[in-house]
Amino acid sequence: MKAKHQRLSLAVLALAALIGAGLLAASALRDQAAYFYSPADLQRTAVAPGKQIRLGGMVADGSIERAADGVTISFLVTDGPAQTRVRFRGIPPDLFKENSGVVAEGAFAPDGVFVADTILAKHDERYMPPELAKTEAGPKHRTETLAR
Amino acid sequence: MIAEAGLAALWLAAALALLQLVMGAVSLTPGRAEAGLVVRPVAVAQGLLALFAFVLLIWLFWMSDMSVKLVAANSHSAKPLLYKIAGTWGNHEGSMLLWVTILGAAGALVAIFERRISERMLRATLAAQAAIGLGFYAFLLFSSNPFERLAPAAPEGQGLNPLLQDPGLAFHPPTLYLGYVGLSVAFSFAVGALVTREVDATFARAMRPWVLAAWIMLTLGITAGSYWAYYELGWGGWWFWDPVENASLMPWLAATALLHSVTVLATRDSLRAWTVMLAVVAFSMSMLGTFLVRSGILTSVHAFAVDPERGSFILALLALYIGGALALFAVRISTVKEGAQFEAVSREGALVGNNLLLTAILGIVFVGTLYPLAAEAVSGEKLSVGPPYFDAAAGPVALVLVALMAAGPLMRWRRDHAATVIRRLAVPILLTGAALLALAILAPGMSILPFLGLVLAIGVAAGSLAPLWGRNLRRTPMFTWGMVISHLGIAVALAGMACETAFTKETLVAVRVGETATVGPYVVRLQDVEPVAGPNWTALEATLVARRGDGPAVTLRPQARSWPSPPTQTSESAIRTAFDGQLYTVLGAQDEQGRWQLRLWWKPFVTLIWLGGGLIALGGLLSLVGRVRRERRYHDRIAYA
Numbered sequence: 001m002k003a004k005h006q007r008l009s010l011a012v013l014a015l016a017a018l019i020g021a022g023l024l025a026a027s028a029l030r031d032q033a034a035y036f037y038s039p040a041d042l043q044r045t046a047v048a049p050g051k052q053i054r055l056g057g058m059v060a061d062g063s064i065e066r067a068a069d070g071v072t073i074s075f076l077v078t079d080g081p082a083q084t085r086v087r088f089r090g091i092p093p094d095l096f097k098e099n100s101g102v103v104a105e106g107a108f109a110p111d112g113v114f115v116a117d118t119i120l121a122k123h124d125e126r127y128m129p130p131e132l133a134k135t136e137a138g139p140k141h142r143t144e145t146l147a148r
Numbered sequence: 149m150i151a152e153a154g155l156a157a158l159w160l161a162a163a164l165a166l167l168q169l170v171m172g173a174v175s176l177t178p179g180r181a182e183a184g185l186v187v188r189p190v191a192v193a194q195g196l197l198a199l200f201a202f203v204l205l206i207w208l209f210w211m212s213d214m215s216v217k218l219v220a221a222n223s224h225s226a227k228p229l230l231y232k233i234a235g236t237w238g239n240h241e242g243s244m245l246l247w248v249t250i251l252g253a254a255g256a257l258v259a260i261f262e263r264r265i266s267e268r269m270l271r272a273t274l275a276a277q278a279a280i281g282l283g284f285y286a287f288l289l290f291s292s293n294p295f296e297r298l299a300p301a302a303p304e305g306q307g308l309n310p311l312l313q314d315p316g317l318a319f320h321p322p323t324l325y326l327g328y329v330g331l332s333v334a335f336s337f338a339v340g341a342l343v344t345r346e347v348d349a350t351f352a353r354a355m356r357p358w359v360l361a362a363w364i365m366l367t368l369g370i371t372a373g374s375y376w377a378y379y380e381l382g383w384g385g386w387w388f389w390d391p392v393e394n395a396s397l398m399p400w401l402a403a404t405a406l407l408h409s410v411t412v413l414a415t416r417d418s419l420r421a422w423t424v425m426l427a428v429v430a431f432s433m434s435m436l437g438t439f440l441v442r443s444g445i446l447t448s449v450h451a452f453a454v455d456p457e458r459g460s461f462i463l464a465l466l467a468l469y470i471g472g473a474l475a476l477f478a479v480r481i482s483t484v485k486e487g488a489q490f491e492a493v494s495r496e497g498a499l500v501g502n503n504l505l506l507t508a509i510l511g512i513v514f515v516g517t518l519y520p521l522a523a524e525a526v527s528g529e530k531l532s533v534g535p536p537y538f539d540a541a542a543g544p545v546a547l548v549l550v551a552l553m554a555a556g557p558l559m560r561w562r563r564d565h566a567a568t569v570i571r572r573l574a575v576p577i578l579l580t581g582a583a584l585l586a587l588a589i590l591a592p593g594m595s596i597l598p599f600l601g602l603v604l605a606i607g608v609a610a611g612s613l614a615p616l617w618g619r620n621l622r623r624t625p626m627f628t629w630g631m632v633i634s635h636l637g638i639a640v641a642l643a644g645m646a647c648e649t650a651f652t653k654e655t656l657v658a659v660r661v662g663e664t665a666t667v668g669p670y671v672v673r674l675q676d677v678e679p680v681a682g683p684n685w686t687a688l689e690a691t692l693v694a695r696r697g698d699g700p701a702v703t704l705r706p707q708a709r710s711w712p713s714p715p716t717q718t719s720e721s722a723i724r725t726a727f728d729g730q731l732y733t734v735l736g737a738q739d740e741q742g743r744w745q746l747r748l749w750w751k752p753f754v755t756l757i758w759l760g761g762g763l764i765a766l767g768g769l770l771s772l773v774g775r776v777r778r779e780r781r782y783h784d785r786i787a788y789a
């Protein structure tokens with residue numbers, strides 16, 4: 001290889017690798033990015049069953065129901081007026097409780113219930129998912145924390 | 149008084165950093181070289197002062213001095229001593245002080261030990277190091293003062309997040325920070341070399357130990373963090389593609405690329421501009437990681453609710469340093485002469501491939517980590533990018549990289565022939581083929597990534613040992629051993645990841661005391677659930693008796709813990725390690741009918757993941773010691789000649 005051209009060809013290779021990575025990333029992103037919804041968002045726009053999304057809000061008061069198998073729970077996520085039913089099979093995080101913030105990751109089943117694969121709850125009094133802080137449920141909880 | 153002394157030490161250290169920057173810069177102008185005489189001593193003094201301030205903060209935490217705001221907000225007098233001390237860096241201000249301390253100490257070490265490069269370049273390097281330090285001193289002093297007083301003093305502290313009350317806290321953040329900051333030295337060297345126009349093999353040899361050391365620390369920090377998350381969070385996962393994990397992975401990827409390119413530069417004097425660029429990128433990734441973790445813009449256990457001012461401050465520092473370095477690069481790169489030439493099929497060629505693929509993975513992780521932030525800033529859409537994206541995009545590239553890793557070390561420098569390389573690779577290729585067939589028959593229906601991962605891991609493990617074949621093992625240089633062991637570690641970790649992903653068995657049940665559940669090869673019986681108490685927590689502890697076939701019964705005791713300050717519940721998993729995997733158990737809540745939720749996993753060969761991580765770091769250490777010893781011998785020879 002000519003001396004002059006080696007650096008150039010290396011630069012071209014690097015560029016090609018980066019563009020390739022970018023394209024790979026872009027196509028994967030289009031398929032895989034999960035959008036964040038509140039129950040109110042879901043009322044306005046329907047989400048196709050099977051599409052991965054995140055659902056955030058408060059666990060509605062008195063809405064947690066336990067199934068007979070002892071490991072499946074179902075509850076309502078609310079952000080004020082709107083509500084969405086969520087089903088989850090597993091051990092919910094330690095801070096998961098009624099009137100507390102929650103983010104559920106999963107997809108809608110054909111029967112219209114949101115089936116969560118993962119549930120994230122507030123980890124401690126200083127930690128709150130930023131998504132939650134911005135929903136209507138957030139500020140109320142913030143004040144609670146401050147008043148403590 | 150102690151808090152005030154710490155604050156004074158910080159101010160003084162900041163002033164010294166300013167002096168170091170100014171004198172270092174002045175000494176580079178023609179005829180003012182004598183100004184640089186103070187640079188080395190000032191760098192040492194600055195490092196000592198920062199260390200002093202940090203020790204004082206540890207002292208305050210140790211004494212539980214509740215008149216200091218930071219201690220009152222994060223500590224508790226009833227906490228075990230280890231966590232009082234480790235709690236020093238388990239919060240925003242303390243961890244930033246640790247950052248600055250390591251930065252200062254690294255500058256001091258360069259000032260004391262570095263004798264290979266020209267004095268001009270050394271001063272430029274230390275000036276760059278001081279410039280970085282100055283920004284972070286300003287950050288500490290103006291927006292995150294760790295020594296702020298609380299009047300009146302709090303009667304009791306608020307305690308430390310229970311998830312952080314674990315030996316992992318004593319180890320994980322400091323090692324990661326050592327890695328982040330070690331890369332700052334590489335960055336400073338690169339800036340110094342650009343300023344003095346001395347980008348050459350000597351520069352690479354001076355920078356290499358720092359890159360290696362930083363890389364070892366990052367490897368250890370990531371491995372430890374992964375295991376910590378694995379057993380502490382009770383989710384049974386070892387990598388979540390959480391943005392904060394990515395924040396530590398990105399510097400590691402850049403450092404791995406840099407480690408390889410700096411070797412090309414030191415050995416063959418090629419890839420000059422590229423290596424300088426990578427040094428800038430690597431430290432940018434460290435800064436970005438710090439920004440992501442410390443600005444509180446991410447959803448993560450690591451992200452505490454922090455006021456936006458701090459995020460903006462770090463972002464400004466990030467823009468300043470990266471922008472400055474890139475501008476310098478753009479201005480000076482034309483003065484960097486092209487290095488030695490090489491053919492496409494050669495060791496250099498393989499290392500270029502390594503660098504390109506690592507950069508591609510870095511790009512993919514970067515896009516996936518920052519895309520949600522960018523999307524929200526631009527369109528207000530909230531979205532998250534999770535494991536499906538990262539697996540699909542980064543997985544295939546990583547597998548190609550691993551395959552290349554087996555071939556690279558068997559190639560000759562400068563030029564080689566594809567046919568001879570393939571002949572040297574015959575045994576690993578045959579083994580890969582055999583593994584492919586065996587797995588396709590024995591474990592049909594595996595998903596594609598773990599399948600290819602496991603097949604490759606077997607071939608690459610053999611390939612990574614190939615450089616030792618036909619050599620006198622005693623006379624093989626230590627850094628060759630280091631490379632072989634690190635590459636073997638990658639294969640081992642890959643095998644662990646593939647096995648865990650493909651063969652994990654999970655059981656989720658609600659059982660009464662006395663009932664059993666089956667997971668993988670184990671039958672697990674819930675014998676009892678009893679309350680227990682620790683120094684600052686109470687818990688419900690299950691006694692599980694697990695039996696594998698006719699083997700002996702083993703007892704596991706997972707707990708559901710309650711912490712009074714701050715009021716929190718955590719679950720402590722119980723893990724049984726066998727030679728071929730781990731039994732992982734978590735205790736859940738009790739339902740109305742008196743049944744206990746149990747979550748059980750059988751994870752075959754999962755331990756290989758962290759064993760591999762350890763091997764990678766060990767290889768790095770051998771390499772580092774080998775390089776330093778050889779250089780010392782070489783210098784002695786010159787000195788006595």
